[in-house]
Amino acid sequence: MSTVVIHLSILALASASTMVFTVPSEPTPGSETLDAAPVALSYEFFQFPSYFTNVSHTWGCSAQLQRLTGVWPRIRIGGTSEDRATYVPSLSEYVLYPGDENTFSGPSNFTFGPSFIELASKYPGTVVMGLNRGGDNISNTIDAAIAVVNGMGNLYAIELGNEPDIYPYTGFAIAPNPATWTPVVEAASEASWQIAVGSSFTFRQKRIIQAGNFYGSPVNFSAAELIQNENSTAFPYIKDFSHHNYPQSTYFIVDLPSLMSHRDIVNNVRTFEEDVAIARRMGWEYVFGETNSVSGGGSNLTSPCFGSAIWLLDYALRSASVGIKRNYFHQCTIGICYYSWWDRGNVNAPFYGAYVATAAMSGGAYISALDDGTSNYGGYVVYDASRRPVKIVLINSDYYTGNVSRPSSDFVLTGLEGKEVIARRFTAESALARVDEGRLPAFGGQYFVNENCAIAGHKIIEATKVVDGTASFNLAASEALLIELCV
Ligand SMILES: *[C@@H]1O[C@H](CO)[C@@H](O)[C@H](O)[C@H]1NC(C)=O
Ligand SMILES: *[C@@H]1O[C@H](CO)[C@@H](O)[C@H](O)[C@H]1NC(C)=O
Ligand SMILES: *[C@@H]1O[C@H](CO)[C@@H](O)[C@H](O)[C@H]1NC(C)=O
Ligand SMILES: *[C@@H]1O[C@H](CO)[C@@H](O)[C@H](O)[C@H]1NC(C)=O
Ligand SMILES: *[C@@H]1O[C@H](CO)[C@@H](O)[C@H](O)[C@H]1NC(C)=O
Ligand SMILES: *[C@@H]1O[C@H](CO)[C@@H](O)[C@H](O)[C@H]1NC(C)=O
Ligand SMILES: *[C@@H]1O[C@H](CO)[C@@H](O)[C@H](O)[C@H]1NC(C)=O
Numbered sequence: 001m002s003t004v005v006i007h008l009s010i011l012a013l014a015s016a017s018t019m020v021f022t023v024p025s026e027p028t029p030g031s032e033t034l035d036a037a038p039v040a041l042s043y044e045f046f047q048f049p050s051y052f053t054n055v056s057h058t059w060g061c062s063a064q065l066q067r068l069t070g071v072w073p074r075i076r077i078g079g080t081s082e083d084r085a086t087y088v089p090s091l092s093e094y095v096l097y098p099g100d101e102n103t104f105s106g107p108s109n110f111t112f113g114p115s116f117i118e119l120a121s122k123y124p125g126t127v128v129m130g131l132n133r134g135g136d137n138i139s140n141t142i143d144a145a146i147a148v149v150n151g152m153g154n155l156y157a158i159e160l161g162n163e164p165d166i167y168p169y170t171g172f173a174i175a176p177n178p179a180t181w182t183p184v185v186e187a188a189s190e191a192s193w194q195i196a197v198g199s200s201f202t203f204r205q206k207r208i209i210q211a212g213n214f215y216g217s218p219v220n221f222s223a224a225e226l227i228q229n230e231n232s233t234a235f236p237y238i239k240d241f242s243h244h245n246y247p248q249s250t251y252f253i254v255d256l257p258s259l260m261s262h263r264d265i266v267n268n269v270r271t272f273e274e275d276v277a278i279a280r281r282m283g284w285e286y287v288f289g290e291t292n293s294v295s296g297g298g299s300n301l302t303s304p305c306f307g308s309a310i311w312l313l314d315y316a317l318r319s320a321s322v323g324i325k326r327n328y329f330h331q332c333t334i335g336i337c338y339y340s341w342w343d344r345g346n347v348n349a350p351f352y353g354a355y356v357a358t359a360a361m362s363g364g365a366y367i368s369a370l371d372d373g374t375s376n377y378g379g380y381v382v383y384d385a386s387r388r389p390v391k392i393v394l395i396n397s398d399y400y401t402g403n404v405s406r407p408s409s410d411f412v413l414t415g416l417e418g419k420e421v422i423a424r425r426f427t428a429e430s431a432l433a434r435v436d437e438g439r440l441p442a443f444g445g446q447y448f449v450n451e452n453c454a455i456a457g458h459k460i461i462e463a464t465k466v467v468d469g470t471a472s473f474n475l476a477a478s479e480a481l482l483i484e485l486c487v
Contacts, residue, residue, distance in 0.1 A: 078130025242289025266373025
């Protein structure tokens with residue numbers, strides 16, 4: 001594979017606007033520490049065995065992320081179907097349900113066996129396992145939790161229920177009435193389950209529960225609310241706190257220009273910032289335990305498009321820069337999951353966004369945003385453990401449909417050291433480009449082969465001179481740039 005290095009002279013391009021970002025020479029007090037693998041995956045519970053035994057890209061593409069960070073992407077197994085699962089110790093199948101129920105919401109109830117837990121235990125990364133609370137059979141969930149804790153050396157945490165705030169609307173036995181399923185009542189349920197499950201292990205297994213897992217905005221159901229309402233006897237069992245986050249919904253709003261807009265991303269992530277700070281005071285990490293572009297399985301019109309890859313990149317970096325430790329991007333029913341990173345045929349555009357986000361944060365120790373989120377133009381800086389800036393991401397989130405000439409913007413970085421920086425450009429024909437229509441994104445000129453997720457194509461590195469600590473870059477609408485500082 002050959003590499004082409006393009007040397008860019010000082011830019012003389014006319015562009016719509018110029019952004020100037022100053023790069024602090026070390027992490028500023030507001031910087032956040034980075035997880036080793038902040039870009040993670042969530043697999044819908046009943047689909048987990050299929051993804052791992054019958055979809056080859058799961059291994060091929062996960063390995064691409066592993067090569068960047070040195071650790072396998074973290075996973076969470078859960079979703080609506082976690083609250084419909086009954087554990088049957090004598091079952092030989094991974095999961096068993098009658099008929100072909102590969103619908104978006106999956107089978108209305110089904111069983112899983114020890115082989116499911118064994119399959120999860122063999123995954124070389126950490127696993128959060130979602131267990132059933134909505135079905136209201138606590139003895140069954142305790143049996144499952146004991147099998148999970150005893151069987152999985154890679155266990156990170158256990159969830160007790162998926163999106164319990166909306167149980168009355170999703171039809172779960174434990175919460176039949178929306179009027180009485182208040183944050184106070186849900187917190188009492190959550191605490192009693194945490195205490196019952198957490199105290200049931202033969203050895204003293206503290207800090208095992210990923211709490212919350214709420215769907216709605218943190219206005220009503222939040223870490224703040226849980227801390228206030230829960231029985232504090234449950235606190236020692238809680239390891240971390242998860243909120244779900246889908247900026248858009250198939251049922252309410254699907255709008256690609258808004259999804260990918262940097263300003264809108266900043267506003268979306270900002271709604272969680274106060275809750276992150278409150279959870280931190282309890283010593284809890286805050287994660288987006290299930291997230292993606294559009295709830296309800298995604299939108300075929302927007303979720304597979306390159307604009308959603310730009311969203312994913314910007315969103316992963318923004319959430320990391322406000323202290324959200326990990327994003328578990330949800331993968332739903334194979335074949336009808338529009339935001340999925342891959343399926344049996346293609347490596348979809350959102351995976352490219354995940355790859356670039358992972359590349360940007362890999363090896364990093366601190367991250368901070370370079371902009372205040374008031375425009376469509378974003379920037380992030382990543383520092384290494386010795387507090388030196390090592391990578392910068394620039395994003396032009398203007399929506400480009402491909403049918404007029406492509407506008408661009410200049411980004412000027414000041415405060416740089418050295419004489420030159422190198423960069424890889426993340427681009428596609430337009431924000432609407434999608435892999436299933438044969439229009440692949442490119443990162444540094446390269447792409448993922450649809451057959452096996454291998455990297456192919458000539459690598460293109462752009463070299464830019466730094467003069468008096470300043471360098472400028474031109475980004476077309478719907479484009480991003482990963483800059484590596486030569487330290
Ligand atoms: C694997 O996937 C194919 C579809 O490509 C399906 O027909 C088959 O039943 C699946 N096998 C298992 C064991 O899930
Ligand atoms: C689960 O499915 C079985 C049949 O497969 C049915 O008998 C049972 O009532 C169902 N349970 C619930 C809670 O829906
Ligand atoms: C709860 O699960 C256990 C198996 O763990 C089963 O024996 C029992 O019948 C279940 N209870 C209900 C009410 O479904
Ligand atoms: C919060 O709860 C109130 C009262 O149930 C409800 O009217 C409101 O819509 C909820 N807000 C959000 C953001 O979920
Ligand atoms: C908290 O939980 C403990 C253990 O289950 C229980 O003994 C105690 O009564 C509970 N406190 C309240 C206020 O419910
Ligand atoms: C989704 O979009 C693709 C590509 O445009 C198309 O081939 C497919 O039929 C669509 N699927 C559905 C369910 O609309
Ligand atoms: C550009 O293309 C998009 C999507 O195909 C279409 O919705 C839009 O109307 C077009 N705009 C112009 C200016 O032609």
